[in-house]
Amino acid sequence: MKITLKVNGNIHEVEVEPRRLLVHVLRELGYTSVKVGCDTATCGACTVLMNGRPVKSCNVLAVQADGAEIITAEYSDELMEKIREAFKRNHAAQCGYCTSGMLISAYHLAKSGAKSEEEVVEGISGNLCRCTGYQNIINAIKEVLV
């Protein structure tokens, strides 16, 4: 099937098999920030924004994303750069494998007007991190909430 994806502002027209997962199509298009960490939509390493909402792209068929606007961790705007700086300042990344998903969840939290630590914890509870113990990630995200 032929589908159209708008990824970080770039339009891609791709021919995909109906069974192909969005995460694989994005990675094949070169958006390798999107990681595969599990088979069960548990870890959140593949989190992207699809039409403004965070989704686990390993649980979305590429054909379901036809016409959708996708944001991945390669994306750059003022807010994303602020989040990156906050992550660096707070030592919020270690091995980096969960980081792309965390950046996307952080971006969504900031965009959706989250304010409290509880909202941040809930907002990243679908993103597993094995290295950081989460505190530095939570602190980094809190710094960019308005």
Add this chain to the structure above:
Amino acid sequence: MRYIGKPILRVEDDVILRGRAQYVDDIEPPGVLYAGFVRSPYAHARVVKVDLSDVRGAKGVVAVFGPELGFAPGGKVRYQGEAVAMVVARDRYLLYDALEKAVVEYEPLPAVLDIFEAMKPGAPLVDESLGSNIASDEVYQGGDVEGAFREAARVLEGRLSTQRVIPAAMEPRGVVAVYDGAMLTMWSSTQVPFDIKKEVAKALDLPLSSVRVIQPYVGGAFGSKLLVYPEEVAVAKAAYMLKRAVKWVATRSEDFKATTHGRALVLDYKVAVDNGGRILAIEGTVYADAGAYYWGEGLADTAAKMLPGPYDIGAARVRAVSVLTNKTPLSAYRGAGRPEATFFIERIVDAVADELGLDRIEVRRRNLVKRLPYTNPLGVTYDTGDYPAVFERALEKLGYYQLKRWAEEEWKKNGRLIGVGLSAYVEITTFGYEAVVMRAERDGSITVYTALTPTGQGLVTALAQVVADELEIPIEKVRVYWGDTAYVPDGIGTMGSRSITAGGSAAILAARKLKAELSKAAQLLNCEPVYRGGVFHCGDRSATIQDVVKAVLRGDAEAQLTVEAIYHAESNFPFGVHLAVVEVGPETGFVKPLLYKSYDDVGQVVNPLLAAGQIHGGALQGIAQALYEEAIYDEGGNLITPNLAYYYVPTAHEAPRFEVYFAEEPHPSATPIGSKGIGEAATIASTPAVISAVEDAIRKINPRARIVKTPADPEYVYKLMWSARG
């Protein structure tokens, strides 16, 4: 020192935070093929027939490899998930379609899953050639054990056990291999590229110089990537035979079975104590549930030798037995024997205090090693420190007594079940040699190649700090490269909390060598120059590193621009005190960690920001071991926690707040850098601290509750709290 000791931000982040760090699965050589494995559904079975004819004809399949590649040695599989065949296809979706078509005929054999059953005569044998399921059996002893037990006022005994856990690095294992007809290049999600190089060169009968192994960014390892795995060798063989690029990346469920598990040690113990709570002797056996192959050598042995912990116990006899079972092989997991030893001895010290009606802190105080260096009865020499002073300072800094009082008030006023627990630990870190190659560039900048294999620790930044300080140049001029066997003669890698101490010391030695080499610029200055701030001085004349390099390249001076240092490290012994505050749900038995505080004497701290990061992450892993995680097998040997949906890796909800402190007056190791290991400290200290805290909380309901195993999961905690109400 301008950089060492400062919270320098990570260089690595610039790449990682743009999603541009390359992990194994991001590496796609032209024409790459995808490998997958046919794996056993049985825990123990004879492989009667592997029929791959339908696979061979399936769409997209390029090659199939059966037992001839070395799968299922001895014609049988010994754990669920063991590979029996490999398929190589041009597309991953077609690969998984093809894998379904493999027909393997098995003759199931009785599986042995419990170590005590496995040791009984007549038990099914995991490895018939051994004649029993005992892979290793050693006794470590010292001091007058019998005498101590004769004189003891009290003898306590019991069994303590730690569960089998799954390391679950966020990136599953994977490997890419390319053979171009002359040389083999591999990328692997590993901690040991040099070991892979040696192993693959041997397997393919290639000279070491024709095998290059690259460790790209690795998404966590925690000890689970420090072996050369069968898949790495198999993929290299396939690339070699096909003269193509071949890639394998594990799915999560595959990784849970095909990557080594950790912990799973049990201790049966007896301790002799006097009336004052002094522990006179300890005797016991540490058993390891080693799984199907004895890959994780020495885990029970490390736990045995470190069992006395930071306490001056005069006599000990500890046996270490590793038992084969039909489960995924056991190997190192962050701490590898020391977390278990610390859990055991801390539980024992708490039990001694309880039995004698003494304060847990006071019993620790009375037993702590008073003077360093100290050799424990099992022959391990702890290098430097002042345990009593650090312990007292830690109690103060961590606010132990204030927190105890607060927990008591919360119980009385609000009925909250809050517990406070504390652990003291000593651990052994650093071993072996490490190599650094260092080159001065013509613009005066410095290129550093390390044999360390970072998997998230921030070693590129930390090593740059060390080199910049030793050469007295701005850190921006130092660039550190890692994980490529082409550039460094050999090395061990990142494991055992050895990296900054062994690799950092090697970097210091290399920097000193480079200075000595470049000071041959004396030839230019006609004197013996003095080195200061990146410049060689002779009175009012001077030459920068840049001047010297250019002179050498012009032929006006002679010096090596590239130097190499190999540092042989002695082990060192960090000491610290950690504290946990938890809240228990009286109706659920669920434990939520609220606060975690640490005070560690790890010698010179190179980067407090990164060191604290190691404490945070390490502590949450140890907390998870204490409360949440467990690899569970059913009676047939099926792993019933086969992926992250069933296996409880903590989320942000379970994480406590962390407060990290390092000793104000640290005791450095006797190494050029003076640091001690930090990577595993919190994994070691947190489990006993949390367990002690849970016990403290539930004793408000059942004063006789005693936790003797991990995990203290809700069912266990609930039953302990409400049954046998004291």
